[in-house]
Amino acid sequence: xxxxxxxxxxxxxxxxxxxxxxxxxxxxxxxxxxxxxxxxxxxxxxxxxxxxxx
Numbered sequence: 084x085x086x087x088x089x090x091x092x093x094x095x096x097x098x099x100x101x102x103x104x105x106x107x108x109x110x111x112x113x114x115x116x117x118x119x120x121x122x123x124x125x126x127x128x129x130x131x132x133x134x135x136x137x
Contacts, residue, residue: 087124096137104134 084095089105108114110129117127 091133091135093135100137102134102136104132106130106132 084100084102085104087106089103091103091105091107095103108129109131113129114127117129122128
C-alpha cells in the first residue's frame with residue numbers, strides 16, 4: 084500500500100498487505116507553515132516518509 088496519506092497501521096498486515104509506505108508529520112508547526120505558504124508535497128518540511136514491512 085503506497086501513498087502520502089496511506090494509514091501507517093499494522094492492522095493492514097492482517098488483510099494481506101505486505102508493505103505500507105506513507106508520511107508522518109513530526110513537526111506540525113513547520114508542516115502547517117509550509118502548506119500555508121503554498122509548498123508542494125516535496126517542499127513540505129516537518130514530515131518523515133516511512134515504510135513498514137511485514
